[in-house]
Amino acid sequence: MNYEEKLQQVLVLGAAGKMGSGILLLTSMEMADISLKPENKGKEYIIYALDVSQQALTGLMKYIRVQLVKAAEKKINVLRNLYADRNDLIDNAEIIDAYVNDVMNIIRPVTTIESAYEANIIFEAASENPDLKVKLFSQINQNSKTEPWFFTNTSSIPIGYLDKEAGLDGRILGVHFYNPPAVQKLVEVIKAENSKPELSEFVTRFIKNMRKVEVPSYDFAGFIGNGHFMRDALFGMELLDRLTGQYSFPEAVYMVNKVSQDFMIRPMGIFQLIDYVGIDVCQFIMKVMKPHVKNELIHSPLLDKMMDLNVKGGQYFDGSQKDGFLKYEKGRPVAIYDIDKKSYVPIADFAEKCDAALGSLPAGHAPWRAVVGNRAKDALLREYFNNMKQSDSKGAELALDYLRRSKEIGENLVKEKVAYTPEDVNTVLLTGFFHAYGPINDYIN
Amino acid sequence: MKLRRKVYMVAGYNTISMGSGRKEFHPKKPRPGLEEYMKEAGQGVLQQIGGAAHVDECVVGNFIAARYNKQANLAAFFPFIDEGLKYKPCIRVEGACGTGALALATGVKSVLAETAEVVLVLGVEVQNSVKAVYGADILAAAGWYKERKKGHAHFFPGKFSERAGAYYQKFGYEKTREAMAVWYKNAIENARLCPTAQEFHNTSPDLLGTGMMKPNPHAFVESLNVFDCSKVSDGASAIAVVSEEGLKRCGIPLSEAVEIKGVGMAEYDITKPPADPTRLETTSVAVGKALESAGISKEDLATVECHDCFSIAGVMAVEAIGFAEHGKGADFVLAGNTSRNGKVPFNTTGGLIGWGHPTGATGVHQAVTIWEQLTGKTGDAQIEIPADRPYGLSINMGGDDKTLVSIVYKKTT
Structure with missing residues (x-):
């Protein structure tokens, strides 16, 4: 046939x-x-x-x-x-x-x-x-x-x-x-x-x-896409823990989301992406991956807790976004879930304070939309990340940590025979996640 | 056309050319309809000529509202524009994208026939009512219906893509593409100076690079990119065609008018392909007639509004007028002759590619632009009109070089 x-x-x-x-x-x-x-x-x-x-x-x-x-x-x-x-x-x-x-x-x-x-x-x-x-x-x-x-x-x-x-x-x-x-x-x-x-x-x-x-x-649980995404999400939640001593839960979610979107020039922040995929789906994928991954714990107690509170994210059939870590109006985040109070707090209540704490975006920043299709994006990103390395803002520091981790995750996928080549990892993030640049790069060496 | 009386144009008005590129435009939000555009443009003229009472006749040019807007019988909108137009003689004319200048010619004929001293001439088209892929079906009516089946999905871009392809082959790909990119750049730069232009808000930093984008036959047509093409537009333009008596009646000084010195009309068989796809032969005939009836040569022209529905048509129009030999139009454009600081500035408010192409209105828009230039009313887009070359020329084309009207205008003072 x-x-x-x-x-x-x-x-x-x-x-x-x-x-x-x-x-x-x-x-x-x-x-x-x-x-x-x-x-x-x-x-x-x-x-x-x-x-x-x-x-x-x-x-x-x-x-x-x-x-x-x-x-x-x-x-x-x-x-x-x-x-x-x-x-x-x-x-x-x-x-x-x-x-x-x-x-x-x-x-x-x-x-x-x-x-x-x-x-x-x-x-x-x-x-x-x-x-x-x-x-x-x-x-x-x-x-x-x-x-x-x-x-x-x-x-x-x-x-x-x-x-x-x-x-x-x-x-x-x-x-x-x-x-x-x-x-x-x-x-x-x-x-x-x-x-x-x-x-x-x-x-x-x-x-x-x-x-x-x-x-x-390669036939390894999570493959390339979720192999990167789940670890990337876990790192976002690790940064969240780092911040929650000093900031409230919604404030910390806001900051990590902002770092992973604006500072890192990604199409959406990590918590918005978790919502987009669905907290339930992410939890399930981690559960499937967990027994197959050695030397590393693919599990998030935070996602479990959100699920217990029946906050699931995901999408309606028409493609509109359900509320998760973030609450959405016309597709835009307007509030963030407070896991202690079990209610959403308007972003406007704390955005100014958190923005000041993160500091301004490094010079040469352009929003993801302007970078992703730009023919000269390599030079643009190189200059921007160079400026980021010179910056002493909190936002730059967190973004650099995140970029290093994202790269490490990518390299490990190749090392541990999940991906055949570094290019394949980058292609997945570029085309499947619409990133403007692959995680395995030399911008932050 | 023999001009047995003096004929003038005065009191021009353009609405915004609405469509993609304008900040106000959103394909899913409600927009003004045909009648709102007609009212705005019509009133724009009436207010300058002292009201509807001064008008003897009205002409509206519209290509195909019957399909875009499910509306025919457009002449009956004149009394809607102004109650003072009730019971006046009104006519609707059609000649595809050459409709606007046919409406002007109809107005000129009325003045020559002495059936009118003041004719309100209006052109209108509202095309964003359907997506471009369905608009292509509608616009295909400008060609022979029996060719639609074997024609390209984007019927007219397909036609001019064939012309461009033939031109590339005969005269060289690189040079021609570069000239087309320069044509695009000039169009956008001129449009940025005209607040009603569809590309007025264009801020693209690399117009030449954009213009040079390689044509992609899978997504569009073989030999043109989308920037070689005029866009889908909604808009209306209007102007008054008047006699000397009409000028007096409206109380408009001669200095505010342009004189119509020549009108050349020509038609070609719609069922026949062009004899030579690298030439606009009917255009050439119409321009020749217009210049001859005005008793001038192309060297007397200070500015030209040509029918650049596609950038290749702009390059070919340069040759059809005689500014360059066959095959040298690209060089003429590349040397900067058609840019706003060049020897003879073309399409000074953007033309069809930059200002917009609300099909039935385009011919009238061209007349309004030349009237503005020759009377010093073009604002930021004003060019200098040399004293020894007080003439302007417009070329309006219906279909693939089928229905042609060319007009010579003269500065009055």
Whole structure:
């Protein structure tokens, strides 16, 4: 079975979730593009969108339609060629409508797992729970009429573990999209020791067709992305502890968040990023990683405490942010959670005091937005971080500590065979986390 | 066009050219509609000519509100602009992006025919009502509908990309791209001096670098980048076309007017491709007619407003007028001749790329700009008009060099 034949019968497991819906969108478009080729006329292409509730699937189908229109508008040049022989379709608007309908027509929203028994390929984006994944994979594998390939979107569970527990004989590969898959360019690809090479070949072509960036990672819990992010988050919380003697909890959160965003020229501060991913998700990933990581404790009592208080962060289905460490209005942080008082304190109440304590940003600072796409960013960052080294402000001191730690984390990922190369680590942070610079750099030597 | 009476233009008015680039513009927020733009521009003129009572006829140029705004019958908005226009003769004309100057020519004809002494001429287009990808469908109506299917998704950029590609091949890629980048830079720098221009707020530090961005056929078209193209604009412009008697009626001194010395109109078969894609031949014919009817040569021109819907069209217009031989337009631009301090400044408030291109209004906007320049009303964008060259020229083009109107204006004092 070749690439195109494999894609005739596909299933997305957990299709209504944030990751599953994006994977469904991308895969259904790839399948539709193949089905529209003249040589494939008349062949059936089907993608099952499997999730637990009808209600979630209704929301999913609405989401997919909106996203498809946007995607079709962007790829109108390609679409005009795909529909060149349809003389009834003349305007861009007509072609976009036709394409959206053609893609929608190959999607089958379903709630029963039996549909999976037909599929050649299973994209799995169920919740990050090893037992659940093993159970689903085993069941599908045992009942399947084909010998399906399993592509799991796990961001932390070792692929070899899933392979062995579910008895898949190497028909599994980690294909870790970043959130949201429709937008994010990065895909981490993780081969288990036993993974069959034809799965990797397929995925490489699949990722290339979607114009995304493939970064390979060793099969080690957390891989590159979470391998860096979880340790980076733990360091943020370590700095928080350092400050809470002198400052209140919300003040310290504010300061560390500001250092990790403004001083370090990142797209968002570390606590905002934890909220974005979800405190619950971060806690879960750490729990999954913990038993696999030696000589290091991947665990945060603070996250446990936040979860006990039912402060979880994460996102609503429309992409808006739920409250976590920070409280948001129209996507912007306006208050910070006080873990002792169990309520949010407006940032305005203490921002001035904390800003003064951190000191001004080093000379040459530019906001992340102005740096990230700047062709001359290397020189700009070099000068800025040089000035930071000369500065004696508290903010500069904390930022330098953070930068050193971030670099150390990156280097350890290579040393301990999580990442193949330092470039791969940097690519993950640049494309998956939208950083303006990779953690492994010589700006702060 | 033989001018059997003296014809003048006075009291020009431009609204802001609204669209991406303006700080006020937000694609998701409500904006003024067609009628608000018409009212602003129309009233802008009426207030300068002593009110609606002085007006004999009205002409509105609009390309395609029937699709952008689901609105036709635009002449009936004149009484909405001012109640004093109720029951006056009003006409709507259309010739794609050449609509505005067709409206002016219609006004001139009324004055020549002595059916009117004062004609209120207005051009309007509101295009941000749809996304650009759907706007391309609408604008494609300026070409032959039977070519739409095999045309590019971005139909007109596709047409001029083919012209640019042919020009690169014949006369060299690097030099031509550099000239197009200089054209872009001039356009933006001029627009920064004109508060109504769409690029008035542009602060980009490296205009030449931006202009030189390599065309990306995957995302756009083969031989143009997006900065080679005029943007999507909402706007209206208006001016009064008057006779000597009309000037007196409105109480406007001659020094506030420009005289229309020549009008050249030309049409080419919409079902036929250009005979030579590296030339704007219909433009050349129309300009020739305009200069001939004015009895002047291109050497007498102090300034030109040309139809630079794409930077390559600007380069080709330079050749069509005769400022440079075929294939030497790029050199003429690169030598700085068309910049605001050059031999003959082109598009002094930004042209279509810098000021904006609300399609049906563009021809009228060009006339307003030349009227401003020749009467010293251009503010920061004012250029010097040499005493021995008191003329201005406008070129307004509909479709791919199909519907052309060129006008010669003369300073009156």
